[in-house]
Each structure stands twice: as structure tokens, then as C-alpha cells.
Amino acid sequence: MSDEKNQIPTFDDVLEAHERIKPYIHRTPVLTSRFLNELTGAELFFKCENFQKAGAFKVRGACNAVFGLDAEKAAIGVATHSSGNHALSLSYAAGQRGIPVTVVMPHTAPQAKKDAVEGYGGRIVECEPSTTSREAVFAEVVAESGADFVHPYNDPRVIAGQATCSLELLDQVPGLDAVIAPIGGGGMISGTCLTLSNKAPGVKIYAAEPLNADDAARSLKAGHIIADDAPNTVADGLKVPLKELTWHFVSNYVSDIFTATEEEIIEAMKLTWKRMKIVIEPSSAVPLAAILKNPEVFRGKRVGVIITGGNVDLDALPWN
Amino acid sequence: MSDEKNQIPTFDDVLEAHERIKPYIHRTPVLTSRFLNELTGAELFFKCENFQKAGAFKVRGACNAVFGLDAEKAAIGVATHSSGNHALSLSYAAGQRGIPVTVVMPHTAPQAKKDAVEGYGGRIVECEPSTTSREAVFAEVVAESGADFVHPYNDPRVIAGQATCSLELLDQVPGLDAVIAPIGGGGMISGTCLTLSNKAPGVKIYAAEPLNADDAARSLKAGHIIADDAPNTVADGLKVPLKELTWHFVSNYVSDIFTATEEEIIEAMKLTWKRMKIVIEPSSAVPLAAILKNPEVFRGKRVGVIITGGNVDLDALPWN
Numbered sequence: 001m002s003d004e005k006n007q008i009p010t011f012d013d014v015l016e017a018h019e020r021i022k023p024y025i026h027r028t029p030v031l032t033s034r035f036l037n038e039l040t041g042a043e044l045f046f047k048c049e050n051f052q053k054a055g056a057f058k059v060r061g062a063c064n065a066v067f068g069l070d071a072e073k074a075a076i077g078v079a080t081h082s083s084g085n086h087a088l089s090l091s092y093a094a095g096q097r098g099i100p101v102t103v104v105m106p107h108t109a110p111q112a113k114k115d116a117v118e119g120y121g122g123r124i125v126e127c128e129p130s131t132t133s134r135e136a137v138f139a140e141v142v143a144e145s146g147a148d149f150v151h152p153y154n155d156p157r158v159i160a161g162q163a164t165c166s167l168e169l170l171d172q173v174p175g176l177d178a179v180i181a182p183i184g185g186g187g188m189i190s191g192t193c194l195t196l197s198n199k200a201p202g203v204k205i206y207a208a209e210p211l212n213a214d215d216a217a218r219s220l221k222a223g224h225i226i227a228d229d230a231p232n233t234v235a236d237g238l239k240v241p242l243k244e245l246t247w248h249f250v251s252n253y254v255s256d257i258f259t260a261t262e263e264e265i266i267e268a269m270k271l272t273w274k275r276m277k278i279v280i281e282p283s284s285a286v287p288l289a290a291i292l293k294n295p296e297v298f299r300g301k302r303v304g305v306i307i308t309g310g311n312v313d314l315d316a317l318p319w320n
Numbered sequence: 321m322s323d324e325k326n327q328i329p330t331f332d333d334v335l336e337a338h339e340r341i342k343p344y345i346h347r348t349p350v351l352t353s354r355f356l357n358e359l360t361g362a363e364l365f366f367k368c369e370n371f372q373k374a375g376a377f378k379v380r381g382a383c384n385a386v387f388g389l390d391a392e393k394a395a396i397g398v399a400t401h402s403s404g405n406h407a408l409s410l411s412y413a414a415g416q417r418g419i420p421v422t423v424v425m426p427h428t429a430p431q432a433k434k435d436a437v438e439g440y441g442g443r444i445v446e447c448e449p450s451t452t453s454r455e456a457v458f459a460e461v462v463a464e465s466g467a468d469f470v471h472p473y474n475d476p477r478v479i480a481g482q483a484t485c486s487l488e489l490l491d492q493v494p495g496l497d498a499v500i501a502p503i504g505g506g507g508m509i510s511g512t513c514l515t516l517s518n519k520a521p522g523v524k525i526y527a528a529e530p531l532n533a534d535d536a537a538r539s540l541k542a543g544h545i546i547a548d549d550a551p552n553t554v555a556d557g558l559k560v561p562l563k564e565l566t567w568h569f570v571s572n573y574v575s576d577i578f579t580a581t582e583e584e585i586i587e588a589m590k591l592t593w594k595r596m597k598i599v600i601e602p603s604s605a606v607p608l609a610a611i612l613k614n615p616e617v618f619r620g621k622r623v624g625v626i627i628t629g630g631n632v633d634l635d636a637l638p639w640n
Contacts, residue, residue: 029349031371050597051351112594270634274432277370277630279597310597314590320640 009156011198021063041299050310056085064161066093079147086152091122130230153187154243162191181306183207184238186246193253208290217257237283260289331518333480341383361619370630376405384481386413399467406472411442450550473507474563482511501626503527504558506566513573528610537577557603580609
């Protein structure tokens, strides 16, 4: 990793990213549900990145990285490893710029995500579903192709891109008391911290993760990164561990990290589909599960809830 | 049925309905999908009544009927028979006004719809899944309670209410060439005809129905109403036959009625969930199925597509 990839991104990077990626992404809508407000006692504002290009917020960071490359680097192409949505997003971004892209992906990833990567023109190299295998296979791919590594979250370009999501949210919903987002590797949360700490430092930042992959919650408590190898959860976007850059933001700006069981996640996912009529993936349901489980934290508050994506294998729904 | 319930509604009724129901309904968003535009060669504008109160457009007509009652009639309450969404919607409307409501419903209706009716405070009386049984059981209910009958579609108040949907659509999307909606009893299509023939007479009006319940298409061809008893289709909102009022609009203003097979409907439904990330019910997928099947009719056109509702039993999806 070059020095510039170790730099903490700044709020100026976010504003630059915002302009750079505008032509390639949607300004996604914010939806509300009277039913869920009454159920939780909070005012919830769902930022719907499931309606984003490629079906997830990750296209923000991917586009910022791809469109920030100089012509020479771009021609060689980009590569990444990802449990799914970053792979789709980087493939989409590379396709928009017309440059090559290779993604290393666990062979257990949902077929819908593999199909979508290939649909955008991405090349897939499969690995085992563990962090260790993923990183080993990926090192080979980069050595062989010379492609620019766009890490799914531990990359300042990616974090600055994800930060544009809460920049829009602040513009769309005045007077927020808190924002809650799922946490896996921490890219979305880090972007949220970057924007809010600069633009709205009074807004509390919460994260939510599966109890089965609660490494971020344990990290926050311990005061240093704890990384698990291959945790198992229905929220397949949230299996990866924190890294240096995202740990910087999580440790400095996140008020608390809540956990939810597999059952609670699936229940919150189904409730969202049923009541809001939107297709969201399991990872996106973890914040609502956390709010339902900890009503005293959110009651009476105006809460931004990041719906991170909607890429679901409709033939393998978790409640069937 | 009293004389005033045989009156063809006018455009003034639509404008009145629009003001009357505003506090109780959503102005639903119009969504687009680049993927579906490329697939069909048309520009499709999806009017998302799946996001409507009670999960379907039918709340428009129900609210117009309920809030148009004088105090004396309102106190006695309302009643209806419905294959589902009108039952939910009338229950919602009656609940908003705080008056009693009874619905006659086939015992085969999706459990999700029965639960929702009761959730809104409606009383359910079950019948067999045929038009004959439904009408017989309903006659008993009305005789016993004296409730005001709000027919699911053959009622001028209901048609004027449904007509507010395309009133919004015209405001949201300039320059439409055509609008397409599902047709069952013809309430939505009649409302669409009423609005468009007055406000935008150049816009073509198409309907789409299941091949398994193609009575409207056969009626249009024959020049008179053909009614089938108990057709079987996954699009459970579209099983009912045309009646005098809706036949008036269909026979005068609808350019063509397209049909789609069960497989084509399910495929279009799944495609919408997957690509647009919205939960729509099978009936709502029939127009897209028709567009995919008849691309030459829609190619190069700006087409409004009415997504009529999103009330689906998530435990019994048609592709599982």
C-alpha cells in the first residue's frame, strides 16, 4: 500500500468526491414509515442506498477511486476483493470509465452478486470464504496484473466517497439527532464520521452489527482492532474486520455499537419489506434491529438510518 | 344501488376527490430504471402506489367514499366485498374517520391481507372464492347492518378517487405518450380514462390483464361485458369482472388490452423486485409483462406504468 493510501481523508476530499462522482450515482431518496415510527417511538429517516446504482452505497467510494485515477493508471485497470457489493460497485465504476477490473470473491458469495459483477463486465477470481484466503489470492492477482488496488473500505478514496451519502442526508433531513449505519469493515461508518464531525458535530453516530460478527463492538470496547476469521452471519456484507483507517474513525467518533442476533436481523428485514415495500439486503436491516432492541436510546429522536443496499438473491430468502 | 351510485363520475368529481383525500393519502413517487428502459426501448415511469397508504391505490377511492359520507350515514358505517386491497383500503379509510366497517372476503385471500384488514379495525366475513358466493354473502351483511356499500370499483365515488392517481402522474411526468395499468374490475383504468380524457386526451390508455382472467380483453373485443366466475391467477387482485360504470370507460377510452401468462407475470414481478428494489404484488407486474411482450407498441414512447400495490404474503412468494 502506497503512502497516500495510508492518509486519513479530509472533509475537502469529501467535497471533491461529491463533485467527481455526481454524474455516475443517484442522489437516493429518504423514506419514512409512520408504522415504524409508531413502533419505535423515534422519527426514522431511511436513506435508501438500495436504490443506488449497482444496488448499494459502495458505488460512491468505487466511483471516487476509479474516476480519480490518472489516465495511465486507469488504462492498467483496478482490482479488489469483496464479499459482494464492493465488487459490483467497482465493476460498475470501471465499466463507466471503460477500464479493466478484476475481483476476488469467496465462492460462497450469492449467485446474484456474481452474475451482476459479470453483467457489468468484471472478471471474477474465486477464493475461500476467509479473510486469510481472500488476501492471499488477491496478492497473486495484483502481482500478475499490476492493477490499482481499490480496497473495499481501508482506502481514503473509498471512505471519502462513502462520506457523500451522509452529506446528502444532512441536506435532505434537517435537525437530525443521530445517524445509525451497519458496520462491517467500517467504510460507511467512517465516511459518516468524516462528514458529520465536520458538518454536524452534534449528531450522534451509532453502528450496528450482527452478534455473530461482533468484532467491531469488541474492538471499540477493547480499544484496539480485534479481527475474526470467517464469521458466519446472514448479513454477508458485514463479515470483514476493521482496518487502520476505519479504526481511526470508529475509535474517535462512534458513540456505541449495537449487536443483533440472526433472528432479529431477519425479522427487521422482513418488517421493512412488508411495511416499507422496499427490497433491502440483510446487512441493511441490522440498524433497525438495533433500534427495535434498544428503544430507550432512540425514543423521541430524529434518526437517520442508512439502508446500505438491496442486492438479495430472491431465490434464497433467509425466511424461507 | 341508489341512483347516484349509477352516475358516471365527472372530472369535477375528480378535482373534489383530490382535495378531499389529500390529508389521508400519499402523493406517491414516480421511479425510473435505466435497466428496464434499455430492456424495453421505452421510457418507463413507474407510479408507485405500492408506497401508498394501506399498500395500494385503492385507498384513494375508499377515502373519497368514506369522507364524502354525511355524518348520519357515516355513523352507521360502510361495508364491501373485495379480493383484498379494497378491503384493506376501506378499513384504513373507515379507521381514519372512526366509523365501523365490514368486509366480505374469500377465505382463500392471502393471510397478509386478512391480518392487515383486522389490523386497521375491519370486521371480516368470509365467503367462497367466486363472484356468486361473494355477492350472496354480501347481500346478507348489508341487509343486517344497513351499512353503506362501497363497491370496490363500480361506484362513482371510487372511480373519482382512483382518478387522482393519474392526476398526480400528469403533474409529475410531462409529455407522456401512453399510460398502462392492470385491469380487473376496471376501477383504476376507469379513473385513468376519466382524468386523461379531460386533462390529456392525446395520451393513449392501455390495460393489461392475466391471460387466465382475460374477461376484459374479450369484453372489449365482443363489445359487451363478459364475466367469468372464479378465474384462477397469481394476480389475485385482477379476478373480478367489469361492471356497468367501468365498462363505460373501458369501452370508450381504452386503446387495447394486453394479456400475459402466469409465467410472464411472475418473471416481470421478480425482475421489478430485483432491478428496482421495490416490493410489488403480482397484479402490479402485469403491465410490465405486457410491455416486454409487445415491445413494438411501446418502443421510443414515454409510458406511465401504474404500480397498483405492494401487498404480498412474503411467506408464499410465487417463485418459491
